[in-house]
Amino acid sequence: MVNHIAITKARINLGSIVKRAHLNGEYFILEKYGIPIAGIMNGNEMEDYLGINKKRVKQKYKKLSSRDKAY
Numbered sequence: 001m002v003n004h005i006a007i008t009k010a011r012i013n014l015g016s017i018v019k020r021a022h023l024n025g026e027y028f029i030l031e032k033y034g035i036p037i038a039g040i041m042n043g044n045e046m047e048d049y050l051g052i053n054k055k056r057v058k059q060k061y062k063k064l065s066s067r068d069k070a071y
Contacts, residue, residue, distance in 0.1 A: 004029045007030045025045070047061065
């Protein structure tokens with residue numbers, strides 16, 4: 001399911017949005033003034049979407065993932 005949500009509302013509900021994306025496989029399009037600016041989806045699906053087998057993307061993703069795990 002794809003949900004369109006204003007970025008200000010997403011900011012307030014970020015925890016539940018991430019949980020829904022992770023557990024239910026929902027997609028979220030974040031909009032500012034009705035214009036899509038970002039998306040949230042399940043991390044495993046994101047890996048597939050990015051074609052994680054590509055060396056450059058894989059290295060960048062690992063770098064970001066390891067940084068996030070430090071928090």
